[in-house]
Amino acid sequence: MAHGLxxxxxxxxxxxxxxxxxxxxxxxxxxIRQTYLTLSIKSYTSALPGESILETLHAHPVTGDANLRxxxxxTRRANAENKATLGYGDLVLGGEDRELTGHYWTNSPxxxxxxxxxxxxxxxxxxxxxxxxxxxxxxxxxxxSI
Numbered sequence: 001m002a003h004g005l006x007x008x009x010x011x012x013x014x015x016x017x018x019x020x021x022x023x024x025x026x027x028x029x030x031x032i033r034q035t036y037l038t039l040s041i042k043s044y045t046s047a048l049p050g051e052s053i054l055e056t057l058h059a060h061p062v063t064g065d066a067n068l069r070x071x072x073x074x075t076r077r078a079n080a081e082n083k084a085t086l087g088y089g090d091l092v093l094g095g096e097d098r099e100l101t102g103h104y105w106t107n108s109p110x111x112x113x114x115x116x117x118x119x120x121x122x123x124x125x126x127x128x129x130x131x132x133x134x135x136x137x138x139x140x141x142x143x144x145s146i
Contacts, residue, residue, distance in 0.1 A: 001034065002032045002034055002039070002057055002068055002093060002097070002100070003034035003121055003123070004031075004032060004118050004119070004120055004121040004122070004123050005029065005030075005031055005119045005120050005121075005122070005123040005126055005132060005135060005136075006029065006100060006116040006117065006118055007027075007028075007029050007030075007116060007117060007119050007132065007136050008028060008114065008115045008116035008117055009025040009026065009027060009028060009114070009115055010025065010027075010045070010104070010112060010113070010114050011025050011026075011112045011113045011114075011115075012026065012111075012112040013110060013111055013112050014108070014110035014112070026045050026046075027045065027046065027133075028043060028044065028045050028114065028116070029043070029044045029045075029129060029133070029136075030042070030043050030100070030116055031043075031044070031126045031132070032068075032123070033123065034057070039055045039056070039057055040052055040055065041055055041068075042126075043072065043074075044126075044128060044129035044132055045129060046129050048074050048076065049074065049128070049129070050072045050073065050074040050087075051072060051074075052071065052072045053071050053072060054070060055069070055070040055071075056068075056069050056070070057069075057093070065092060066093040067090060067091065067092055067102075068089070068090075068091045068092075068093055068100060068102075069088075069089065069090050070088070071086065071087070071088050072086070072087050072088075072089065073085070073086055073087075074087070085106050085107060085108050086106065086107045087104055087105055087108075088104065088105050088106075089103070089104040090102045090104075091116070095117075097118070098117060098118040099115075099116070099117055099118070100114070100115075100116040100118075101113070101114065101115050102114060119135065119136055119139055120135070
């Protein structure tokens with residue numbers, strides 16, 4: 001089961017100019033909505049939302065390993081950019097369905113790694129990076145007070 005609010009980091013190999021250092025890890029939230037028949041993924045960073053256009057949760061018949069594979073689109077409209085970036089991700093579901101780790105690739109071109117931990121299965125009210133961050137902080141406060 002992958003349904004829920006996931007939080008983690010995206011490590012990009014993107015380098016603006018030859019000789020520049022790579023970017024620091026980028027905080028990222030995934031909102032995965034899963035029913036018996038459907039699956040959708042919304043990703044949020046502080047700069048850019050993304051949305052899956054094709055997705056599958058595949059369990060290997062022999063090993064039982066579960067892979068979340070998806071194609072996604074991010075549309076940039078800031079600064080009159082009006083650019084669509086397409087990409088593909090392949091994440092392994094592990095840690096008793098509480099961890100997602102793997103790689104992504106884009107046509108920008110960039111690629112990198114994503115590491116996510118499940119925060120909560122309740123994700124109905126998450127529609128932005130700010131919503132995800134507020135929810136993360138609320139859950140951290142709740143666990144600190146226990």
